[in-house]
Every structure is written in C-alpha cells, then in structure tokens.
Amino acid sequence: MPVLIFIDQSEGQVKKASIEAICYGVAVAEQTGDTAEGVILGKVTDDIAALGKYGLQKIHHVDNEALNHFDAQVFTGAIAQVIDAIKSKVIIFSNNADGKHIAPRLSVKLKAGLVTGAVALPDTTNGFVVKKTVFSGKAFANIAINTDIKIIALNPNSYEITARGDAKAEILSFSAQVGATKVRVTGVNKVKGEVPLSEADIVVSGGRGLRGPENWGMIEELAKLLGAATACSRPVADAHWRPHHEHVGQTGLAIAPNLYIAIGISGAIQHLAGVNRSKTIVVINKDPEAPFFKAADYGIVGDAFEIVPKIIEEVKKLKGVA
Amino acid sequence: MKILVCISKSPDTTAKIAFTDNNTKFATDGVQWIINPYDEWYALVRAIELKEKDASTVIHLVTVGAADADPIIRKALALGGDEAIRVNADTNDSYFIATQIAEVAKQGGYDLVFTGKETIDFNGSSIGGMVAECLEAPYIALAIKFEVEGSKATVTREIEGGEEECEVNLPAVISCQKGMAEARIPNMRGIMAARTRPLKVVEPVAADHLTAVVNFELPPAKAGVKLVPADNPAELVRLLHEEAKVI
Ligand SMILES: Cc1cc2nc3c(=O)[nH]c(=O)nc-3n(C[C@H](O)[C@H](O)[C@H](O)COP(=O)(O)OP(=O)(O)OC[C@H]3O[C@@H](n4cnc5c(N)ncnc54)[C@H](O)[C@@H]3O)c2cc1C
Numbered sequence: 001m002p003v004l005i006f007i008d009q010s011e012g013q014v015k016k017a018s019i020e021a022i023c024y025g026v027a028v029a030e031q032t033g034d035t036a037e038g039v040i041l042g043k044v045t046d047d048i049a050a051l052g053k054y055g056l057q058k059i060h061h062v063d064n065e066a067l068n069h070f071d072a073q074v075f076t077g078a079i080a081q082v083i084d085a086i087k088s089k090v091i092i093f094s095n096n097a098d099g100k101h102i103a104p105r106l107s108v109k110l111k112a113g114l115v116t117g118a119v120a121l122p123d124t125t126n127g128f129v130v131k132k133t134v135f136s137g138k139a140f141a142n143i144a145i146n147t148d149i150k151i152i153a154l155n156p157n158s159y160e161i162t163a164r165g166d167a168k169a170e171i172l173s174f175s176a177q178v179g180a181t182k183v184r185v186t187g188v189n190k191v192k193g194e195v196p197l198s199e200a201d202i203v204v205s206g207g208r209g210l211r212g213p214e215n216w217g218m219i220e221e222l223a224k225l226l227g228a229a230t231a232c233s234r235p236v237a238d239a240h241w242r243p244h245h246e247h248v249g250q251t252g253l254a255i256a257p258n259l260y261i262a263i264g265i266s267g268a269i270q271h272l273a274g275v276n277r278s279k280t281i282v283v284i285n286k287d288p289e290a291p292f293f294k295a296a297d298y299g300i301v302g303d304a305f306e307i308v309p310k311i312i313e314e315v316k317k318l319k320g321v322a
Numbered sequence: 323m324k325i326l327v328c329i330s331k332s333p334d335t336t337a338k339i340a341f342t343d344n345n346t347k348f349a350t351d352g353v354q355w356i357i358n359p360y361d362e363w364y365a366l367v368r369a370i371e372l373k374e375k376d377a378s379t380v381i382h383l384v385t386v387g388a389a390d391a392d393p394i395i396r397k398a399l400a401l402g403g404d405e406a407i408r409v410n411a412d413t414n415d416s417y418f419i420a421t422q423i424a425e426v427a428k429q430g431g432y433d434l435v436f437t438g439k440e441t442i443d444f445n446g447s448s449i450g451g452m453v454a455e456c457l458e459a460p461y462i463a464l465a466i467k468f469e470v471e472g473s474k475a476t477v478t479r480e481i482e483g484g485e486e487e488c489e490v491n492l493p494a495v496i497s498c499q500k501g502m503a504e505a506r507i508p509n510m511r512g513i514m515a516a517r518t519r520p521l522k523v524v525e526p527v528a529a530d531h532l533t534a535v536v537n538f539e540l541p542p543a544k545a546g547v548k549l550v551p552a553d554n555p556a557e558l559v560r561l562l563h564e565e566a567k568v569i
C-alpha cells in the first residue's frame with residue numbers, strides 16, 4: 001500500500017514545496033515499510049522521472065485538458081481515483097495554496113483524517129500521530145489520525161530535501177474520469193523571477209522603522225544578493241508601502257525560512273508568531289529594548305540606514321560581486 | 323443573495339499560550355476571546371460590504387461551539403449580519419465541525435459560504451474545503467478579492483509568488499484573507515441593533531471525529547541573541563556564513 005504524494009506543479013514545473021513533500025512521503029514510506037508513489041495532474045514540461053532521485057518509485061500522471069487549470073473539486077476527484085486504484089492509505093500534500101484547497105476536500109471524500117501544517121514525520125509507534133503547528137507557531141499539537149486512510153499536509157520549509165541517488169521514477173499514465181470544472185481561471189499574475197515568500201530559504205523583512213516605501217531599495221538589494229524573498233510587518237502592508245502578500249505574522253503569512261533578517265521591526269508578539277519557526281533570526285534595530293532581540297539568534301543594535309548598506313558591501317565581498 | 327459567514331472564537335493575539343492537564347488542554351485562565359481575525363476582518367466585513375451594495379443580501383452567521391461562544395457571535399452580529407446560528411457542540415475535530423456547518427448551509431440554501439483562511443489557534447485552514455466537499459460546491463481558498471454579479475463571482479486568490487483570477491458559479495465556498503475588505507470597527511448603532519437580532523441555538527447532527535489531540539508542546543526556548551557591534555557588520559556576515567551556515 002504505497003504512500004501517495006501529490007506533486008503540485010505550476011506551468012509544467014514541479015514546485016519546490018512538492019519536492020519537500022516527496023522527501024517527507026518517502027521517509028514516511030520507509031517508516032511504514034511501504035513504497036512511495038506520486039500523482040501529478042495536467043500538462044507537465046519538467047523531467048518528472050528525475051524525481052526518482054528522491055526515492056519515488058512511480059508517478060501516476062493524469063494528463064487531461066480539464067486539469068491544466070486548477071479546480072480543487074476536479075483535482076480532488078482525479079486524485080481519489082488514483083488512491084482507489086493503488087489502494088494507498090497515506091496521502092501527502094504540501095500545505096501550500098493548492099494543498100489547502102485539495103487536502104480538506106479529499107478528507108471528506110474519503111472520510112480520511114487530515115492533519116494540516118505538519119512539521120515532523122508521524123509517530124507510528126502507537127497509532128498514527130502527527131505534529132503540527134498551532135497558535136500560529138507559538139506551540140505544536142500532536143494529533144492522532146484515527147481513520148484507515150490518513151492525509152498529511154506538510155508545512156513548507158519543514159522537511160529537508162535530500163537526493164538519494166540517481167534512480168528514475170516510472171511514469172504511468174493514468175486515465176481518470178474527470179468532472180466538469182466549475183472554476184474558470186481567467187488570469188494568472190506572477191511576479192517573474194522573484195522567489196515566492198512561502199518557499200524562500202532566506203527572507204529579508206522590513207518594518208515601520210524604515211520610515212517609508214522609498215527606503216526599500218536597500219532591502220531589495222540585500223534580498224537580491226542573497227537570493228532571498230522580501231517580507232514586511234503588518235503596518236507596512238496596511239500603509240501600502242509594500243504589497244499585502246509580503247505581510248508576515250499571525251494574521252499574514254507564516255513562514256519558516258533558514259534565515260530571517262528583520263530590519264526596523266519591533267518584534268510584536270503577532271509578528272513573531274509568523275516568523276519564529278525560522279531557523280536563524282537576525283535582528284537589526286536601533287532600540288536595544290526591542291522585543292525582537294529576545295527571539296533572535298544574531299543582532300545588531302543600531303541604525304538600519306547605516307548598517308544595511310555596510311552589510312550589503314560585505315555580502316558582495318563574500319559572493320565575489322563587484 | 324444569501325451569505326453564510328463562518329465565525330470562530332479564538333484567543334486574543336496577545337494571549338499567553340500555556341497548557342494544563344498534562345499538556346492536553348489549552349490553559350484558558352485569563353484569556354480574552356476574540357472573533358478569529360480572518361473571519362471578522364475579511365469574511366464578515368466583505369459580506370457586509372456586499373450587503374451595502376445590494377440591500378437585498380441576507381447575511382447569516384454560524385459558529386460551532388458551546389455557550390461560551392455566544393458573546394463572540396453577538397459581537398459579530400454587532401458588526402453586521404441578520405441572524406446567527408450556533409451549533410451547540412464541541413470543536414475538537416475539523417471534519418465534525420465542517421459537517422455541522424455543511425448541515426446548516428444545506429438547510430439555509432445559501433449562495434455563498436465565507437470562512438476566514440484559517441483560525442489563529444488551530445491553523446487548520448481546512449473547514450472551508452471540507453464544507454465545500456460536503457456541499458459538492460466549488461471552493462476557492464486564500465481569496466484576496468471577491469466580486470459577485472448575479473450568479474457568477476469573480477475571485478482573486480493567492481498562489482505561490484502571485485495571484486490567480488477566476489470565475490465561479492454560485493453556490494460556492496470561499497476562504498478569505500487580507501485584501502478582501504476594508505478595515506472597520508463596530509459602531510454603537512450596530513451594537514444596539516445586534517441585541518434584537520436572533521441567535522438560534524441548534525443541536526449537532528451525528529458525525530464522526532476523524533482526529534484527536536494527543537497533547538501540546540511549546541517550542542524550545544532560544545539560546546539567546548549574539549550581539550554584533552554596530553561598527554562591525556563584517557562580523558555578522560562572517561557568523562552567518564561560517565557559524566550559522568545560512569548564507
Ligand atoms: C489582532 C492583531 C493581529 C496582528 N497581526 C500582525 C501580523 O500578522 N504581523 C505583524 O507584523 N503585525 C501584526 N500586528 C501588529 C503588531 O502588533 C505590531 O503593531 C506590528 O508588528 C509592528 O510593526 P513594526 O515592527 O514594523 O513597527 P513598530 O512596532 O513601529 O516598530 C518599528 C521598529 O523599528 C525600529 N526602528 C526605527 N527606526 C529605526 C532605524 N533607523 N534603524 C533600525 N531600527 C529602527 C524601532 O526601534 C522599532 O522597534 C497585529 C496586531 C493585532 C492587534
């Protein structure tokens with residue numbers, strides 16, 4: 001009974017969050033003594049057989065015109081048929097935008113218990129218990145799934161991606177009965193060349209201490225040098241200094257990058273809630289009493305307008321950029 | 323148009339997070355309760371904005387919870403909404419909760435069901451999708467814009483690194499987040515009027531619990547910050563490169 005991983009793609013390219021889900025699913029399969037297989041829907045341009053290097057043995061590809069645009073209901077129907085055909089008992093999603101659409105629907109359709117926001121491998125020593133974030137990152141809950149089929153949606157940036165050799169996955173074409181879509185996608189607007197915040201390894205974030213949108217040049221420059229995404233505190237997004245989707249925190253996006261650099265952000269409890277799962281936190285703030293220092297790994301007390309340009313110079317030296 | 327807005331009670335964002343009973347229960351002592359911000363700021367307020375544009379719009383609120391949720395649903399009514407329904411049940415499992423909401427939705431024949439994108443306590447982000455599947459209705463999550471004309475809605479949702487715009491026929495279920503609505507605070511008139519608006523309490527339908535909380539954990543405390551002098555940013559870059567190995 002293979003563990004089945006939903007491989008999410010965008011314009012034919014597999015998302016990084018799904019590679020993480022694959023690595024997680026492969027590890028779950030090892031734990032339960034099963035194999036790991038994937039399911040991918042719609043037209044694909046990536047070399048998906050290469051995903052075998054992460055330990056996937058087979059990929060069920062449902063290539064149907066109706067699946068080229070996202071409709072959670074139709075996707076759920078197609079995935080359910082694959083699950084039924086291969087008799088999978090554990091299904092893994094990334095808890096990303098598409099995962100948040102499909103996993104809950106599938107949970108009802110299959111009457112399968114779902115844990116979203118998982119951050120660790122399940123404990124299968126006594127039942128099937130999954131650790132997830134709760135209280136917006138301020139705590140974790142261990143949740144037992146008490147149904148025959150189990151669904152897990154893994155939080156992005158929660159599980160390490162590791163290749164295990166150079167095996168190829170076997171691609172199997174799967175023909176599913178695909179229902180009529182009720183959702184018509186009329187436009188996609190992607191910021192080209194930018195790292196999506198939810199998937200970014202490094203995030204450079206600015207707060208009200210930066211005084212105005214005109215001062216974001218240095219934030220963007222530092223982010224670009226580091227291959228990072230940019231983020232901001234809530235008042236910054238509320239004031240329209242930065243776009244809404246950059247707002248992180250309890251009422252914005254919760255992120256868990258390897259490195260979070262907070263510049264001119266006080267570190268209010270609601271802000272920390274969305275970023276405190278970052279592996280390393282750097283705080284630059286002129287106020288030594290700023291609460292953010294308590295949650296930080298590294299810090300500089302000082303004026304961002306003096307310090308950030310110097311950091312940019314140092315990073316350039318490190319990266320060998322003139 | 324009839325809109326059902328799902329309202330959840332959640333601890334205030336500054337509430338101390340601690341657990342009792344061998345870490346199996348959230349310690350509610352001294353905790354202030356609020357309407358889950360996503361439900362209030364985006365789902366409910368967007369519904370109110372739609373009603374302001376089209377006065378024939380009817381807004382019903384639903385919550386699943388015990389009697390201690392009444393003040394929260396009353397507060398939501400004070401913001402706007404014609405009547406509220408509380409399903410008198412515990413809230414330990416998403417599937418159980420969604421089944422209750424779906425039942426209310428079926429009985430009421432709504433064109434739209436709005437939820438917040440997630441609750442700030444359980445962070446499940448799954449009630450909307452589950453309700454949609456129960457109703458066999460389309461579901462669009464993480465909506466940042468919503469317009470409706472007749473039986474067709476235009477929705478913009480957030481995707482990784484961008485936005486997607488789509489059209490959907492009603493009935494539909496939508497989960498709402500930042501961008502959906504303008505901020506507003508309840509006014510005195512609303513608060514007075516809410517007192518006379520009905521709050522119906524109904525008993526739950528039979529439904530299974532598919533999951534159960536085993537216990538809670540707090541994250542390990544940080545070791546403490548390593549401060550680098552302001553005149554030596556090179557040292558910070560060195561530490562990030564050589565010690566933390568993150569750049
Ligand atoms: C229900 C609720 C939900 C909320 N949700 C969120 C959320 O999701 N995300 C969020 O971010 N906030 C949220 N907030 C708001 C939060 O409480 C704070 O108000 C907000 O995070 C503060 O943003 P800030 O740190 O950018 O601004 P401030 O608190 O104004 O801090 C600015 C900081 O910049 C520093 N500074 C000033 N000048 C300089 C300089 N030249 N160099 C270096 N440092 C400088 C100051 O010392 C200060 O620490 C929420 C609040 C509520 C009530």
